[in-house]
Amino acid sequence: MAISFKQIEDKLKTEAKGLLETGKVSLVLAYGKGYDEKHPMPYVARRPSDADNIVFNEFCTHNMARYMVRYPAGTKMAVAVKAADSRAVIQLIQEEKVKREDLVLLGIPAYGMKNPKTGETIDSKTTCGLYNPVLYDVLLGEEVHGQPVVSPYDVLAQYEAMDKEARFAFWKKELDKCIRCYACRKACPMCYCDPCFIDQNKPKWGEKSPESAGNLMYHLTRFHHLAGRCIDCGECSRACPVNIPLYLFHKKVAKDCEDMFGQAAGMSVEDKPVLVNFRVDDSDKILE
Amino acid sequence: MLKKTAINKATELAAALMEKGTLIAPVKEDAGFNFREISDAKQVDLNFHNTIISPKSAFFPQTEDFVRYQTGKSILEATPVELNIKPAFLFGVRPCDVKSFEIMDIHFSGTGLVDPYWQKRREATTVFGYAFDLDKPAEAEEFYQTLGIGAADPEGSDIFMVKKDNDLLMKAITPRGEKLLTGLNIPSEASADDEKYFDDTVAAGRNFKTRSTCVDARATAKKFEDLFHNTDFWEKMSHACLSCGACTFVCPTCYCFDICDETLFSRGTRRRVWDACMFTDFTLEASGHNPRTKVYQRLRQKVCHKYSYHVRKYGVISCVGCGRCTRYCPVNIDIFSIVEEAVKA
Ligand code: SF4
Ligand code: SF4
Ligand code: SF4
Ligand code: SF4
Numbered sequence A: 001m002a003i004s005f006k007q008i009e010d011k012l013k014t015e016a017k018g019l020l021e022t023g024k025v026s027l028v029l030a031y032g033k034g035y036d037e038k039h040p041m042p043y044v045a046r047r048p049s050d051a052d053n054i055v056f057n058e059f060c061t062h063n064m065a066r067y068m069v070r071y072p073a074g075t076k077m078a079v080a081v082k083a084a085d086s087r088a089v090i091q092l093i094q095e096e097k098v099k100r101e102d103l104v105l106l107g108i109p110a111y112g113m114k115n116p117k118t119g120e121t122i123d124s125k126t127t128c129g130l131y132n133p134v135l136y137d138v139l140l141g142e143e144v145h146g147q148p149v150v151s152p153y154d155v156l157a158q159y160e161a162m163d164k165e166a167r168f169a170f171w172k173k174e175l176d177k178c179i180r181c182y183a184c185r186k187a188c189p190m191c192y193c194d195p196c197f198i199d200q201n202k203p204k205w206g207e208k209s210p211e212s213a214g215n216l217m218y219h220l221t222r223f224h225h226l227a228g229r230c231i232d233c234g235e236c237s238r239a240c241p242v243n244i245p246l247y248l249f250h251k252k253v254a255k256d257c258e259d260m261f262g263q264a265a266g267m268s269v270e271d272k273p274v275l276v277n278f279r280v281d282d283s284d285k286i287l288e
Numbered sequence B: 001m002l003k004k005t006a007i008n009k010a011t012e013l014a015a016a017l018m019e020k021g022t023l024i025a026p027v028k029e030d031a032g033f034n035f036r037e038i039s040d041a042k043q044v045d046l047n048f049h050n051t052i053i054s055p056k057s058a059f060f061p062q063t064e065d066f067v068r069y070q071t072g073k074s075i076l077e078a079t080p081v082e083l084n085i086k087p088a089f090l091f092g093v094r095p096c097d098v099k100s101f102e103i104m105d106i107h108f109s110g111t112g113l114v115d116p117y118w119q120k121r122r123e124a125t126t127v128f129g130y131a132f133d134l135d136k137p138a139e140a141e142e143f144y145q146t147l148g149i150g151a152a153d154p155e156g157s158d159i160f161m162v163k164k165d166n167d168l169l170m171k172a173i174t175p176r177g178e179k180l181l182t183g184l185n186i187p188s189e190a191s192a193d194d195e196k197y198f199d200d201t202v203a204a205g206r207n208f209k210t211r212s213t214c215v216d217a218r219a220t221a222k223k224f225e226d227l228f229h230n231t232d233f234w235e236k237m238s239h240a241c242l243s244c245g246a247c248t249f250v251c252p253t254c255y256c257f258d259i260c261d262e263t264l265f266s267r268g269t270r271r272r273v274w275d276a277c278m279f280t281d282f283t284l285e286a287s288g289h290n291p292r293t294k295v296y297q298r299l300r301q302k303v304c305h306k307y308s309y310h311v312r313k314y315g316v317i318s319c320v321g322c323g324r325c326t327r328y329c330p331v332n333i334d335i336f337s338i339v340e341e342a343v344k345a
Helices: A005-021 A048-053 A064-070 A083-094 A154-160 A164-176 A183-187 A212-225 A235-239 A246-261 B007-020 B095-110 B116-124 B175-183 B192-206 B217-227 B231-238 B246-250 B295-314 B324-328 B335-344
Strands: A027-032 A041-045 A077-081 A103-107 B002-006 B022-029 B032-037 B063-070 B088-093 B125-130 B159-164 B167-172 B257-264 B267-274
Touching: A005 A027, A005 A048, A005 A077, A005 A103, A027 A048, A027 A064, A041 A048, A041 A064, A064 A077, A064 A083, A077 A083, A083 A103, A154 A246, A164 A212, A183 A235, A212 A246, A235 A246, B002 B007, B002 B192, B007 B022, B007 B088, B007 B167, B088 B095, B095 B116, B095 B125, B116 B125, B125 B175, B159 B175, B159 B192, B167 B175, B167 B192, B217 B295, B217 B335, B231 B295, B231 B335, B246 B324, B295 B335, B324 B335
Parallel strands: A027 A077, A077 A103, B022 B088, B088 B125, B125 B159
Antiparallel strands: A027 A041, B002 B167, B022 B032, B063 B267, B159 B167, B257 B267
């Protein structure tokens, strides 16, 4: 069964229009037209008539959960969420950045999404690889079944097999490419800090110039700030103008976290964020 | 003077240039092409459309060291970093990017306040412009032609290159280019047929379509002035914007920088590093006050600086339509669409 993007788009428009007409929400975070069909953009519908501008196709990769924290607390909003995006919403609910009752989640079951920059199909290599939203109020299509179930951590095997020196050399080479545009953190739904540690200068945590020391400081810290929080949407890596495979590091940390604490990020609103939830029977592996 | 060389002999040409100075040319990397200082002539790869980062970094590197010092020691012991500039060749620059140098010259030397780092590198560098391939349509992101820049404009280059089948035609445009080309023993003389091909390409480049709307600099600048207080308009234009630095860092005409002191143990360096008006802390004042706290204010600054303030002050738009900002924007914001929306508004 192929995904009918057109059908999802139509349902998205109808739902958005209805929600805005009844005043149930004051805005709908979805997708709109970009400069061509392959480049749709995040879009905010505020009036019922705006709903006509909503689009949905395989290039609508952006994680709309990223935008929720931009609006004042208590804003009633509807959010179009694909699988990973819904996990971001859950994680943000756990972190008390948004409230479940303020949200209407328009779930989008999908696979075969494409990276607008490279045209590559997005799968479990660069994302969590789920097909259905974990949390939603309305599902705008049929649940996906029968697609291959691949662990999002499979891609790590070849890097885990490297010895320490080779792995360090790999990351040094990758991170040396970084131009410090911060598109990665800005595209990330979980990087909502203001100011981000790397922008602080009293104390100054890391250098601003794009050289090894500062790049390592920025990235290693960011990877760890995302521990147990990254929901593997892959947005950071897609946002990166120089194609640094940031997702690999995030996946590794997520995998370790899951192994140690038996909880993946953003899977249930009942969970507490794993790193702030102390349990007596917690793994001590982290201290080893 | 017009000379030619086989494209597959570009390595020999590169090697000849490397004997005379530093060669900066397109190199293929994981994510795409970038201008890099060449250490092995074989790295030079002309099989590119355009680079990720603009060639401005040849004159205005992302990091530039000014002074080195030891913390805890007297300032008198600090040593300025010598500007050790050698003759350089910037090879394979697309016409829109060549145009950007002229715009950047306004800021780094043209107003009377001279930035020696930019200016000395400019003076020491011979620019080899390179026409876009007119057999392929322009990419969707580009719009240089609508800003009056042809796909094969030789102006601004010292030597301009046009690809003809498997050959590279090279024409001297300035006396500096003439001198260099005469002294290069690699390319052979071109025929009358080649001369015609070169001129035809330059002419065809002027009509090579990028996007359809035409931009009148003065009228657009005025329009943006009128729209300044239209918060609705700017919020609409910016609701997708992440306020990152991707668009400004890849842009050939963005020239903002920050001066930082960076120390490793007791060794310190005062340096400048690219900065961007899209960053939250760009306008953060020492008092803690920030006049641009909202994303729309920052995007408005970026667009209006290029299309309005710059026109009012210097008479030209500070954008060359290379399309990099659009291509690398993580959320597909297209500066030209904003200009079109403004004109319509
Ligand atoms: S890197 Fe850390 S401090 Fe910066 S925004 Fe992300 S989580 Fe916050
Ligand atoms: S998006 Fe890429 S280049 Fe930009 S700061 Fe992140 S890793 Fe570095
Ligand atoms: S604003 Fe965009 S299109 Fe214009 S010169 Fe800069 S990167 Fe190129
Ligand atoms: S326009 Fe795009 S690239 Fe520029 S700051 Fe906004 S999101 Fe980043």
